[in-house]
Amino acid sequence: MTNIRNTTSSSDFILLGLVVNSEAIGTIFTVIFAIFVVAITANLVMIFLIQVDPQLHTPMYFLLSQLSIMDTLLICTTVPKLLVDMVSIEKTISFVACGIQIFLYSTMIGSEFFLLGLMAYDRYVAVCNPLRYPVLMNRKMCLLLAAGAWFGGSLDGFLLTPITMNVPYCGSRSINHFFCEMPAVLKLACADTSLYETLMYICCVLMLLIPISTISTSYSLILLTVHRMRSVEGRKKAFTTCSSHLIVVSIFYGAAFYTYMLPQSFHTPEKDKVVSALYTIVTPMLNPLIYSLRNKDVTAAFRRLVTRCSSSQKVGMVSSSDKKIGLPKSILQDF
Template sequence: MEKTNWVANYTARSDFILVGIFNESKHPALLCLVIFVAFLMALTGNTILILLIHSDAYLHTPMYFFISQLSLMDIMYISVTVPKMLMDQVMGMNKISTTECGIQMFLYVTLAGSEFFLLASMAYDRYVAICHPLRYPVLMNPRVFLLLASGCWFLGSVDGFLFTPITMTFPFCRSREIHHFFCEVPAVLKLSCSDTSIYEIFMYLCCVLMLLIPVTVISGSYYFILITIHRMNSAEGQKKAFATCSSHMTVVILFYGAAIYTYMLPKSYHTPEKDMMVSVFYTILTPVLNPLIYSLRNKDVMGALKKMWNVEPVFHKT
């Protein structure tokens, strides 16, 4: 009997409790329904976008290949956190084991890191297409863009393998309540009873580096793109270039802005409520918005969608 109680107590101590966002809501059932609808929209929108790009030969270009990779990341991104959160709310449970917490953290960090670099690769692709159109087939041949995409996934996984083991090996002898709806690194670190200041500085420097490299690539790419657009004599060419780049810049601002808040701003700017709201924004809303941004504002994608439904496309590539 004593042994059974000891095992039960040990198991309880080895589990984390995800406080989540529903405890803060006055209408948790309605919020749960809204998040479920957003989850379905993200899965549907990104899946349709992937299928369109895969099935339409007209979209077999580096730009759309990167967009399909972004959609794949978004599907995985939202699937890492939302199903667990919704199931906990429906089942009335809010526990997560140490192993599950580590797996969730690893997948989340890996996907976030991969997306950082993928957005930079997409900016470089637009730079080559607009600033060096004649050399584009050579500079962005299949080997190059496949290598870029593979590099994004690899660097993201390095990020996951770096932060997850270190974070999960800290002793957690304080409250096991994570004031978040998933196992995000900063939220889990708050539960450690050991000194994490050196690790937090290391993590901060790594995040700065991981953000600085893509931001430098994106800023440099768009600097030359703007110069090239300014020199264009064709108003139609300028409009098309702006339309292509504005979609990407919208996604960059949404994703990077939330990441900078979460990982780079001092602790004085953070509260559990703010952190959860920002995480909801880039974990749930961004995967919903991305396919809309890249489809509704894109003539080629809308044309492919019309063809999928056996409707003569209105837009044609010139």
């Protein structure tokens, strides 16, 4: 470790990684790389399907496409650097790159906080006010909601990143983490950070409290509405639609609650890494899989896309063979 520190700039940080001195580093690298590939592929497929299939041009799927974009950017912020560090000797990250990583990470996390709350509101309107749904969740409203989620997340990034990077750092530059997460970076500060930690705590409480309040209120009203439904099929459809969102919310908010809300006495570097990996690596992979595997509309859209591609290939093969044989157009039209 001394040699690594001597070869780096005084402003560089050293990321100790997800696992330190593990004999199973090759297996861990393979698993994380596989998760990364699945997450990127699944999210891009979700975005593409929602864009090209007219039946998915609804408010719920528009918000889902925004979630897939956020998940893609989130996992690309942390995992590529982690994979590079796992196979390299120097595990350094420059001061500027660390600041950029903090900004992108906090922006994506904050945006997802707000977006998941807005998705709960969308489900509330769909279940409790189905007749007014087209009016309340029109295209303009969807764009405003998505813009609000992105703005709220970027505000978090613009607020917390400069303060984190302006704290004086001296002595050890080794961050006991696999990316520049704010609590892990602040442990290296050589000044009193209690004021900043209080500010960060208040900011995170607000960012969790607002969407959690929206989610709790929305689902309480949804449960009351579903309980009053006489149709068994209607109840089943409502539960299926909402259960996917609740699974994602439970994983994401649970991990965030541990990281930013629990006192330091509950934290250890190993626990922090596992929890951070859960919502920065695992969750971006689970989100599209949960929504696609449990959603008949998405699977139907995927089948239509495959059928369309297969039909296009067959038409192309027939056209090319017809050109070679030289059949007249009148004969082709009869067939």
